[in-house]
Amino acid sequence: xxxxxxxxxxxxxxxxxxxxxxxxxxxxxxxxxxxxxxxxxxxxxxxxxxxxxxxxxxxxxxxxxxxxxxxxxxxxxxxxxxxxxxxxxxxxxxxxxxxxxxxxxxxxxxxxxxxxxxxxxxxxxxxxxxxxxxxxxxxxxxxxxxxxxxxxxxxxxxxxxxxxxxxxxxxxxxxxxxxxxxxxxxxxxxxxxxxxxxxxxxxxxxxxxxxxxxxxxxxxxxxxxxxxxxxxxxxxxxxxxxxxxxxxxxxxxxxxxxxxxxxxxxxxxxxxxxxxxxxxxxxxxxxxxxxxxxxxxxxxxxxxxxxxxxxxxxxxxxxx
Amino acid sequence: xxxxxxxxxxxxxxxxxxxxxxxxxxxxxxxxxxxxxxxxxxxxxxxxxxxxxxxxxxxxxxxxxxxxxxxxxxxxxxxxxxxxxxxxxxxxxxxxxxxxxxxxxxxxxxxxxxxxxxxxxxxxxxxxxxxxxxxxxxxxxxxxxxxxxxxxxxxxxxxxxxxxxxxxxxxxxxxxxxxxxxxxxxxxxxxxxxxxxxxxxxxxxxxxxxxxxxxxxxxxxxxxxxxxxxxxxxxxxxxxxxxxxxxxxxxxxxxxxxxxxxxxxxxxxxxxxxxxxxxxxxxxxxxxxxxxxxxxxxxxxxxxxxxxxxxxxxxxxxxxxxxxxxxxxxxxxxxxxxxxxxxxxxxxxxxxxxxxxxxxxxxxxxxxxxxxxxxxxxxxx
Numbered sequence: 001x002x003x004x005x006x007x008x009x010x011x012x013x014x015x016x017x018x019x020x021x022x023x024x025x026x027x028x029x030x031x032x033x034x035x036x037x038x039x040x041x042x043x044x045x046x047x048x049x050x051x052x053x054x055x056x057x058x059x060x061x062x063x064x065x066x067x068x069x070x071x072x073x074x075x076x077x078x079x080x081x082x083x084x085x086x087x088x089x090x091x092x093x094x095x096x097x098x099x100x101x102x103x104x105x106x107x108x109x110x111x112x113x114x115x116x117x118x119x120x121x122x123x124x125x126x127x128x129x130x131x132x133x134x135x136x137x138x139x140x141x142x143x144x145x146x147x148x149x150x151x152x153x154x155x156x157x158x159x160x161x162x163x164x165x166x167x168x169x170x171x172x173x174x175x176x177x178x179x180x181x182x183x184x185x186x187x188x189x190x191x192x193x194x195x196x197x198x199x200x201x202x203x204x205x206x207x208x209x210x211x212x213x214x215x216x217x218x219x220x221x222x223x224x225x226x227x228x229x230x231x232x233x234x235x236x237x238x239x240x241x242x243x244x245x246x247x248x249x250x251x252x253x254x255x256x257x258x259x260x261x262x263x264x265x266x267x268x269x270x271x272x273x274x275x276x277x278x279x280x281x282x283x284x285x286x287x288x289x290x291x292x293x294x295x296x297x298x299x300x301x302x303x304x305x306x307x308x309x310x311x312x313x314x315x316x317x318x319x320x
Numbered sequence: 321x322x323x324x325x326x327x328x329x330x331x332x333x334x335x336x337x338x339x340x341x342x343x344x345x346x347x348x349x350x351x352x353x354x355x356x357x358x359x360x361x362x363x364x365x366x367x368x369x370x371x372x373x374x375x376x377x378x379x380x381x382x383x384x385x386x387x388x389x390x391x392x393x394x395x396x397x398x399x400x401x402x403x404x405x406x407x408x409x410x411x412x413x414x415x416x417x418x419x420x421x422x423x424x425x426x427x428x429x430x431x432x433x434x435x436x437x438x439x440x441x442x443x444x445x446x447x448x449x450x451x452x453x454x455x456x457x458x459x460x461x462x463x464x465x466x467x468x469x470x471x472x473x474x475x476x477x478x479x480x481x482x483x484x485x486x487x488x489x490x491x492x493x494x495x496x497x498x499x500x501x502x503x504x505x506x507x508x509x510x511x512x513x514x515x516x517x518x519x520x521x522x523x524x525x526x527x528x529x530x531x532x533x534x535x536x537x538x539x540x541x542x543x544x545x546x547x548x549x550x551x552x553x554x555x556x557x558x559x560x561x562x563x564x565x566x567x568x569x570x571x572x573x574x575x576x577x578x579x580x581x582x583x584x585x586x587x588x589x590x591x592x593x594x595x596x597x598x599x600x601x602x603x604x605x606x607x608x609x610x611x612x613x614x615x616x617x618x619x620x621x622x623x624x625x626x627x628x629x630x631x632x633x634x635x636x637x638x639x640x641x642x643x644x645x646x647x648x649x650x651x652x653x654x655x656x657x658x659x660x661x662x663x664x665x666x667x668x669x670x671x672x673x674x675x676x677x678x679x680x681x682x683x684x685x686x687x688x689x690x691x692x693x694x695x696x697x698x699x700x701x
Contacts, residue, residue, distance in 0.1 A: 215430050215433075218426060218431075218432070220397075220416065221397075221417040224443075225447075228447060
């Protein structure tokens with residue numbers, strides 16, 4: 001078939017009335033090539049998601065599981081709370097809203113920290129000689145080799161009250177009492193920035209790798225200081241790397257489970273922990289399912305807003 | 321002989337002393353070494369040069385001769401290992417490219433892909449902190465100068481190579497630098513476009529009056545465009561002079577060979593005088609020859625002379641040289657006749673294909689060669 005596709009459209013080919021593309025799919029079997037991917041998507045992603053969606057509209061059974069009885073109670077309780085004394089009185093579910101806010105805010109801050117730390121790191125790697133770059137990239141990915149839980153416990157060991165940092169500061173006399181770092185939002189932030197940093201560095205490096213060093217020389221030649229070369233030439237040109245990196249960091253960060261569990265303690269929950277709580281101790285599967293769907297909606301909404309914003313900026317620059 | 325006002329050809333010591341008030345760029349014993357130890361590479365080796373205000377100066381040489389390194393040193397992208405570099409009378413050692421009154425047109429143009437044509441051109445002025453109105457009027461003027469008005473809002477990726485070339489020129493000229501550096505800017509263009517841009521460059525230089533320093537490995541480009549040329553090889557300047565001087569009075573074998581077609585003859589030096597020398601050709605004829613700059617070789621020694629193919633013509637058997645025709649190659653306006661001289665060396669002469677010239681000689685026929693007055697140029701050994 002390929003041979004026919006490549007042959008010039010001479011008279012010998014013209015007498016064939018069916019165009020080559022149609023010939024190739026004469027039996028309509030071409031779509032089978034994407035069957036493996038389709039199978040995985042349907043059975044492992046869309047299917048379970050559908051189950052979660054259905055469960056979020058059911059009634060919780062006493063000891064976990066669901067009763068097949070339609071209810072919107074779970075969705076109400078995602079955002080609203082009943083007064084303890086007067087169940088008819090509905091108010092905003094402050095605990096849930098605080099957790100939503102913490103999740104979004106921490107994920108956003110994580111992406112920001114990763115961008116700030118990742119840029120110089122990626123720049124350093126991109127400016128090494130071609131041969132040593134592979135070594136540096138390899139070093140960046142080494143943390144992936146260790147279990148996430150173990151790495152998170154390692155951070156705990158560093159920042160806990162009797163941990164490395166506090167011990168050193170106490171011994172040095174810089175502080176009188178240990179600083180409470182563990183079980184705070186700060187600890188979660190440190191842990192997530194550490195875990196997700198490579199996801200920012202790699203796309204940034206890919207963008208910088210394509211950057212023509214002569215463009216920087218041209219800017220420098222045209223009276224731009226190093227800072228302004230960075231601002232006016234490097235940053236706009238590696239922006240696709242920032243976009244890809246911040247999406248790659250933000251999405252897993254907002255649904256993070258292990259890091260806030262180990263470093264945030266019970267008090268500083270994120271959405272992932274809240275969902276786990278409903279399916280576990282809470283024994284309220286419909287609420288857990290509704291929360292999971294809420295997380296999905298938040299991620300998709302954030303992405304849409306972000307891409308719109310990026311797209312508009314792109315357009316504005318073209319017009320201006 | 322070159323005229324007295326021109327710096328003596330390629331002689332480092334004397335070129336260094338030429339520091340006329342007109343000198344826009346003065347380079348003294350400039351060296352650049354890349355790397356260190358056993359792997360060190362000396363890209364520039366004690367180069368001295370004075371480039372005059374408002375001239376079209378070309379650095380000509382084969383790739384790897386150090387011409388681009390010299391350009392990058394002037395621009396400030398590299399710092400010299402030793403030597404002095406003055407631009408407009410000011411020592412610029414240690415100054416970054418953004419603090420030198422010099423702009424560069426890069427070989428690949430290096431236009432900013434995320435900016436429009438107009439924003440590219442205005443970039444230098446914006447970085448200099450000029451007012452918005454000034455940037456706009458200067459940009460409009462440059463767009464007019466390079467005839468790109470209607471493409472001002474396009475991105476560099478949306479215009480052709482020749483148009484990108486014009487934008488790169490406009491961008492470098494917009495801040496009105498003292499000196500414009502051009503790093504083989506025409507090498508990426510096809511022949512027709514290259515010819516167009518050559519005259520475009522000359523026009524721009526005439527209109528702006530800015531000193532152009534042009535780097536190329538194309539000898540024809542250098543000869544047709546330059547006011548003066550410096551021929552470089554292996555990190556050194558071999559000869560500096562006008563295109564006519566370089567072509568007619570090459571100082572050494574490399575220059576003679578690199579520029580144009582050349583015949584080399586080993587001859588005996590009979591006598592040396594202030595006005596010139598007399599040499600004896602292999603055939604026995606004694607003829608006057610031009611002396612190279614610098615110390616003259618001793619009489620009686622064996623030296624090399626250069627004869628350009630168009631300075632020789634076919635003559636009867638009693639010419640200054642004699643030989644056998646090997647083949648003739650038709651080139652349109654002229655025919656190149658390849659000969660084997662009696663002493664075994666090869667010789668090429670160029671014959672105009674005018675109506676009166678008659679047919680080219682047949683291979684194998686014996687001919688004489690007559691040489692034009694002043695055709696012989698002695699080389700430095």
